[in-house]
Amino acid sequence: MSQPGERPTLTMAKALNQGLRKAMEADPKVLIMGEDVGKLGGVFRITDGLQKDFGEDRVIDTPLAESGIIGTAVGLAIRGYRPVCEIQFDGFVFPGFDQIVSQVAKFHNRSAGLMKMPITIRIPFGGGIGAVEHHSESPETYFAHTAGLKVVSCSNASDAYWMIQQAVADDDPIVFFEPKRLYHAAKSPIDGTATPLYQARVVRPGEHVTVVGYGPTISTVLEAAAACAEDGVELEVIDLRSISPLDMPTVVESVRRTGRLIVVHEAPNSFGVGAEIATRVQEQAFYSLEAPVLRVTGYDTPYPPSRLEHEWLPNLDRVLDAVDKIMEY
């Protein structure tokens, strides 16, 4: 490992921006398309400067229609391009949902493998930014439940930098979830090499409870781990990074040691990612579990008005509460 001092430090927004730039340099077939991604550089500035440097043909300000964005990306992929679509906010992916689940996800399969769909769909997601409705959703489960799609999420600048490049280079369609409230948070160092895209990472080792999260929840979980450590409870924190496929070996190996698992995500609780992980863990490590798998997630309500979002979100207190509960077993 190189010294942190030697590594460049970036915000997640800038890391994504540089990752996209690398991807565009690496392959002239890579296009960026979406609403306001060109001159404005995207409402979060993730594509800042790219249109200026790569031209309007490669960084495309599209008309305002998400089905159109995804549907034309499918056509571009058939023509041999590698489109990176930006959905402006999580809540606005749904007009494009049909093209994603019925076309993007299935095309390779329908063509008996003769046509690839190397499309990356970038979605800024999650809450905590004080936004109005439809701007704080966590729709990852819809895509994870859709066969043919891969779903990943970055939790830090370094992963953002590497994962976006890996996603764009991947020949399969990928829905790429970016935790928007971390975009412009503190800079952090960029690793010199990439971790394989579909591999989870143990970001903090611990012996008492395994806590699994991804994207925006990792920082909260790490806070919780620090707090618990003071009380002598060591959390092992796993950043999934890939939601589909799931790197279960990493999770199961951990749970076999700790015997306890908590899954944390912002998406509503029921029928969410937590359920899938809990189910696989009890299947694969039934006799290791000393307590039921617990979930700390958004509630089964619409995302609330922003004045309530911090109550709704899986915050520090709620994670600590779950740790207390699971340690009581």
Added chain:
Amino acid sequence: MSQPGERPTLTMAKALNQGLRKAMEADPKVLIMGEDVGKLGGVFRITDGLQKDFGEDRVIDTPLAESGIIGTAVGLAIRGYRPVCEIQFDGFVFPGFDQIVSQVAKFHNRSAGLMKMPITIRIPFGGGIGAVEHHSESPETYFAHTAGLKVVSCSNASDAYWMIQQAVADDDPIVFFEPKRLYHAAKSPIDGTATPLYQARVVRPGEHVTVVGYGPTISTVLEAAAACAEDGVELEVIDLRSISPLDMPTVVESVRRTGRLIVVHEAPNSFGVGAEIATRVQEQAFYSLEAPVLRVTGYDTPYPPSRLEHEWLPNLDRVLDAVDKIMEY
């Protein structure tokens, strides 16, 4: 209970048709809308004769666009109507997905309870009919994961008759999944009274393994139960009827007795309904479980070409295999 002989017997298609007729008679604000629901009576004839009897204003052949069907239903609900929307096939609900998850599901909440959205969205779903692609999907999990929606499914003619009336009379938006391959199967008797809509039903008692299903899988599970009984293994079969909300008390009470649970559905395995039930059961009956909860479901692939669908679907052999596996613990 009245004698079977006294009760009328109907196919599920006819039961739905009569249920819809009752609903329209009961409330002049009930409208039916969708593609081909009028003169044709729907491609499955579920709305047969209704336009003739209730007129073109109440049974509406809409233009061909699902977002339009759902979106105009929202407007009709604001005007005080109670629309029943037919989606022609499961795979064609996705163009209407945005209106369902961002408008129908949230409207009551966004209006602080001041506006109701009594919309019923009927979706013929599931496979096994030898159809071409997009005609055999099981998208129920997408809706179950969406806060603000209720999701139900009938498995027999009597439930079809009653549940559709209950759904239409319910003030909340409901996605109503109809197992299309049972539409025109053998007639069965209609009960004299309705079971509460959100209540599961133990359709066969048993002491060894609880098997939970809904909609199209119930008949398969009952077959499996009969086969197992010959080997002395008694399955307790639960028809969920409601997928969201889930009647967990009924499921958990059963699992506490049997110690074993299998969930069966046609939707792909991962991030599906089975995961949610497994997770809640291990939460609520941790010490009762003698084996991990198992799932018998569609695989994590796109719905296959019809020549392979019986391999892909949770068929009798697969359920029996799961019973064998779970009994080995």
Added chain:
Amino acid sequence: MTDHVHAVQPEPNMVQLLTPEGQRVEHPDYALDITDDEIAALYRDLVMVRRIDSEAIALQRQGELGLWASLLGQEAAQIGAGRALRTQDMAFPTYREHGVAWCRDVDALTLLGLFRGTNLGGWNPNENNFNLYTIVIGAQTLHATGYAMGIVRDGAVGTGDPERDTAVLAFFGDGASSQGDVNEAFVWAAAGNLPVVFFCQNNQWAISEPVERQSRVPLYMRSAGFGFPGLRVDGNDVLACLAVTRKALDNARAAQGPTLIEAYTYRMNPHTTNDDPRRYRLGSEAETWKLRDPIERVRAYLTREARVGPEFFASVDAESKQLAERVRAGCRALVDPTPESLFDHVHVELPEELQVQRAEFGEFVRSVEEMSA
């Protein structure tokens, strides 16, 4: 920086009844029978909604609102359209129609909850016949169309009874014209000959994208191909907006079917308080449009042609100041929702499993409060 310059010259066939200089002009198809007092009332409307707008922007800067979508420059389009509505008519706004809300007697403070984050709108669409703000671009045009289907089914169209016949006014933006939903609404409205008027405020921009990204022909032309008329009106001319909307709504109520109105106007402010338009448009564009200010021309007319004296303007100013103060104070007084309310109105009847979730949440909140107490 953009090298793109908008063709801000009005189309030759754009309806205008009051020039930017404040002169009344006639239009063969859109005579407007209006008194100077009524024009003065419109002036008051324009000033009041601009004041609400500027106050909201200030509140956002002070951290009292999370966001605001300014209507600056679009007052005439909204007041003209809004004042054309009859009580029984229904309006379906986007997120920017604060001026229409004003016309519908929806209090400014009612609008603020959404932007402050104390609620998600939270008003009853049927109370003032003004739907909830809709942020998902285009979605409300289908709601409007469905509502119009309901009107027809209620027999509330084409009866000739002015108290009964009802129409719908659906708002959307130039960017929204690209959405499938808006075009499907056109399909439905035409096929059903529905009493709905589509009112497109072409403010030239969809965030950073100029209207040319959406269409290479004027937007009002869109409807003809669906089978109903469209027209372009000077969106900065409150009289013209009133006249064309009134006529279109009259037609709708008389069972003559839908109309598309393109109000040609300009978004003078950033898209929302989050936006930085310097990245994508020239300041000179706004300068040009300033010469077409929707309020100045009415003031000029009232002063020069109607001989309205300074007392009137002073009284409107005073009233607008009062309003501003009320908005300012009222905004700060908007109460935060209680944590327990998270589970309110998820459904009409809260299912048992959510009652459990709510109970657990309540317990947790209390335990945290105790801990920190």
Added chain:
Amino acid sequence: MTDHVHAVQPEPNMVQLLTPEGQRVEHPDYALDITDDEIAALYRDLVMVRRIDSEAIALQRQGELGLWASLLGQEAAQIGAGRALRTQDMAFPTYREHGVAWCRDVDALTLLGLFRGTNLGGWNPNENNFNLYTIVIGAQTLHATGYAMGIVRDGAVGTGDPERDTAVLAFFGDGASSQGDVNEAFVWAAAGNLPVVFFCQNNQWAISEPVERQSRVPLYMRSAGFGFPGLRVDGNDVLACLAVTRKALDNARAAQGPTLIEAYTYRMNPHTTNDDPRRYRLGSEAETWKLRDPIERVRAYLTREARVGPEFFASVDAESKQLAERVRAGCRALVDPTPESLFDHVHVELPEELQVQRAEFGEFVRSVEEMSA
């Protein structure tokens, strides 16, 4: 039973080059330079695809296919459009364009897999420049439009090089015209001035719904409001369809942008083999349209005007019979996919968790086989 009668009288401005009686007529804008031999070749195309169609229907009746969507009555529209394509052009069909597939040299047997249920299409769209059949109504029009964006980015438009300049032909139906996707495709095509021709076969019906449920004006009018030309052609006239499509594709390749073509035709058969049209339309309607049969008029022309002898027709008949036999035998010989193939091509690279699922499935299949052995 319907009391609705279609206005089957052609629009006065519908392009026609060959009357139902088989007479060539001139059109000022669409001169067609074509030899009698070429017309005879078109005749052969028409007969062959009709034969494929009737054979497929028979195969469905015999249980060899699960479903078939018949093109009967629409042969001229499809052959005219299909023969206007150059090799490098790309076609995006719905599920009914068997005639276009023929023109693209996609073997009839390739099409059958989808309907037999042995695959989901399973051909390579880029092999014959013929996309997979698309069943989700309208979705393919956006794919076509995106493909056209790619053409522009490849610099394969407007160069003047006939081997290089490329266009896209997007098929859809009258019902599809209501879908958001189709209208979004129009938005994109116009805004980007893309080399795509939208070819709408208005066969008067979307399953049971007459075209009047979708639009109260002729569909070809739709495009003008988006900013590109539209025209109606006699969809039962192969020469007219060829001429208008050729010109539209030429324009597209020459960077003149998109065109909408409405081919006015009729679905002579049920929607699919599952459908029962007696529930919603009068048989007399089809009788009227029979008089406009797309093949009869070409035969009449060839016989009367081009003096083509009976040997030619006999040879085409013979060839079509051979084709039918090949289709019949070939269909029955289509191999069922193996269970193991369920997991093929879900992704380019099968993730580990799916490898596990596949292995477990394989084990299970083997265990069941052993049990029953």
